[in-house]
Amino acid sequence: MSWVRGAAGVLMVAVVWELVARTVPSVHSYLPPFTTTVGRLAELVLDASTWTALGESALTWVSGLVVGTLLAVPIGFAIGASAWIQRVTRVVMEIFKPIPPVVFIAPMVLLLGTDQKMKIVLVSYAVFWPVLMQAIAGIEGIDPIAQRTAVAFRIRRADRLRFLVFPAAWPYVMTGLRIAASLALIATVVTELVGGAPGIGQNIAVAQINSQQTDVYALVLLTGFLGLAVNRTFDRLERSTLEWHSGRS
Amino acid sequence: MSVLTTPAGPTLRRRPLRLLLTAVAYLLPPALLTWWLWEATAGSTNYLFPPLSDILTSLRTDWFSSAGLEQIWPSLRNLLVGYAIASVLGIAAGAWLGVSIGLRQLFLPVIDFARSVPPPVLLPLGVVLLGIDNAMKVAVIAFGCIWPTLYGAMEGVRSTEPVRRSMSAVFRLRSRERWRMVVLPGAAPLIVAGMRSSLQIAFVLIVISELIASNSGIGFSVLQASRTFQYADMWAGAILLGLLGLLLNLIFGLFASRVLRWRDEEVRARRMS
Numbered sequence: 001m002s003w004v005r006g007a008a009g010v011l012m013v014a015v016v017w018e019l020v021a022r023t024v025p026s027v028h029s030y031l032p033p034f035t036t037t038v039g040r041l042a043e044l045v046l047d048a049s050t051w052t053a054l055g056e057s058a059l060t061w062v063s064g065l066v067v068g069t070l071l072a073v074p075i076g077f078a079i080g081a082s083a084w085i086q087r088v089t090r091v092v093m094e095i096f097k098p099i100p101p102v103v104f105i106a107p108m109v110l111l112l113g114t115d116q117k118m119k120i121v122l123v124s125y126a127v128f129w130p131v132l133m134q135a136i137a138g139i140e141g142i143d144p145i146a147q148r149t150a151v152a153f154r155i156r157r158a159d160r161l162r163f164l165v166f167p168a169a170w171p172y173v174m175t176g177l178r179i180a181a182s183l184a185l186i187a188t189v190v191t192e193l194v195g196g197a198p199g200i201g202q203n204i205a206v207a208q209i210n211s212q213q214t215d216v217y218a219l220v221l222l223t224g225f226l227g228l229a230v231n232r233t234f235d236r237l238e239r240s241t242l243e244w245h246s247g248r249s
Numbered sequence: 250m251s252v253l254t255t256p257a258g259p260t261l262r263r264r265p266l267r268l269l270l271t272a273v274a275y276l277l278p279p280a281l282l283t284w285w286l287w288e289a290t291a292g293s294t295n296y297l298f299p300p301l302s303d304i305l306t307s308l309r310t311d312w313f314s315s316a317g318l319e320q321i322w323p324s325l326r327n328l329l330v331g332y333a334i335a336s337v338l339g340i341a342a343g344a345w346l347g348v349s350i351g352l353r354q355l356f357l358p359v360i361d362f363a364r365s366v367p368p369p370v371l372l373p374l375g376v377v378l379l380g381i382d383n384a385m386k387v388a389v390i391a392f393g394c395i396w397p398t399l400y401g402a403m404e405g406v407r408s409t410e411p412v413r414r415s416m417s418a419v420f421r422l423r424s425r426e427r428w429r430m431v432v433l434p435g436a437a438p439l440i441v442a443g444m445r446s447s448l449q450i451a452f453v454l455i456v457i458s459e460l461i462a463s464n465s466g467i468g469f470s471v472l473q474a475s476r477t478f479q480y481a482d483m484w485a486g487a488i489l490l491g492l493l494g495l496l497l498n499l500i501f502g503l504f505a506s507r508v509l510r511w512r513d514e515e516v517r518a519r520r521m522s
Contacts, residue, residue, distance in 0.1 A: 005355045006358035009354075009356050009357075010358055010359055012355075088274055088278045089278065090275060094491075094494075094495045095279070095488070095492065095494075097491075098452055098491055098498070099490050099491050100453040100457070100490065102453075102456050102468075103471050103472070103475060103483065104487075105475070106475035106478075107475060107480065107483070110297075110478075111297070130449075182367070183450075185367045186367045186369055186453065186457070188367075189367045189369045189370055193369055193370070193372070194460055205373065208373035208376070208377070213377060220371070220373075220374055223367060226365075227364075227366055228361060230365070231365050
């Protein structure tokens with residue numbers, strides 16, 4: 001009966017929120033009560049424009065994740081295959097990796113406008129680095145004996161990729177994807193919040209500028225549900241594709 | 250020991266050369282890339298890609314100057330304070346959740362939800378709740394980056410090997426000794442892995458926390474340069490962020506290898522036998 005306890009935990013937080021909002025006078029103007037927020041959330045959920053915004057955000061997120069991963073995995077495998085290429089690329093990668101995509105929003109808006117394309121480019125950039133690093137680590141982590149066995153048995157390159165490289169690197173890539181998934185959601189929301197592209201982030205920015213406190217809270221809750229859906233999907237994907245792999249964390 | 254077992258002669262003679270080659274392999278490519286970019290962008294009139302010489306000049310005047318350091322310090326302080334809070338709270342809460350299935354069932358749904366809220370949307374909320382000072386930025390950084398550490402600590406404590414748990418019961422270790430000598434060292438690899446992800450997220454959040462309602466800091470300056478089409482300044486800021494990230498990762502790497510030394514030694518010993 002784990003869900004009963006879970007529901008009790010959620011209820012506890014809701015009650016504390018409600019009590020604080022209703023009884024502490026100093027936060028009264030900042031914090032709408034839980035029930036009011038949920039009521040507003042229900043209204044927003046029934047509004048078609050909310051779904052349009054949510055759809056825009058979800059589309060950007062998925063496209064960016066796909067594009068970033070499709071670029072990062074082959075490049076990561078190529079780099080990981082040789083210790084020399086790794087050394088040669090290391091310092092350059094380590095310098096580029098920490099630069100957050102937010103920095104490039106303004107020039108990207110100038111180049112591509114405030115539409116999907118701009119958002120997808122920035123989100124793919126955010127996704128690229130964690131997946132790349134994990135793909136490299138995945139290739140490094142291949143059992144050298146298995147590799148030599150495959151060479152000794154003269155297994156064809158395509159088969160080696162399919163039966164040795166992919167299965168061995170997949171757990172690492174999956175970890176990278178999980179980190180990338182949440183970074184991609186951050187990047188999506190930021191481009192909307194700052195770049196002025198349509199999406200759930202823009203709705204929050206507009207609500208904040210108009211001092212519609214309740215709307216800000218309701219939309220943050222809604223974004224939380226979007227993130228929850230994202231995380232759940234990835235946990236499930238990871239579990240179902242890695243059932244054979246005992247060392248997963 | 251190792252002196253006796255390794256064939257000392259040839260390895261010793263070859264070592265300086267190897268070291269030199271490795272250093273060249275690491276440092277030559279960035280040097281070549283810099284040189285190529287310098288040549289390729291010299292006299293560039295493209296507004297988005299100004300000459301590298303201009304970028305490096307702004308890097309020096311904007312950042313490696315007393316005014317620049319005054320911009321870097323508040324951001325770095327927010328990062329360090331937020332990250333420290335997140336690490337301490339994350340490990341404590343994670344360990345607490347890791348020991349009891351009842352607590353996990355009670356709180357995991359709420360925690361799963363909280364970690365799913367993308368931190369940038371907390372910015373408008375933070376401004377509403379905490380105002381526009383450093384406390385808000387620290388709170389956004391701490392809240393945004395706590396989750397990987399918390400989950401790492403929880404999984405690490407939960408997965409303490411049953412044999413070790415029974416052993417510590419047999420030895421009648423007191424609860425404090427058990428935590429210090431058995432549970433926490435066992436959980437360390439997962440905690441460190443979590444802290445590594447947390448650091449990456451915290452680093453992104455220094456810029457994001459300075460997106461709105463801010464008038465100083467690295468993130469603010471870079472965004473300001475980028476919004477006002479000062480692209481040489483923007484690239485200089487990006488390079489600074491890259492270098493800072495590199496430095497933080499190096500420091501974290503040293504910390505991690507120190508914390509996990511016992512495990513690496515164990516792995517090496519197992520490989521030798």
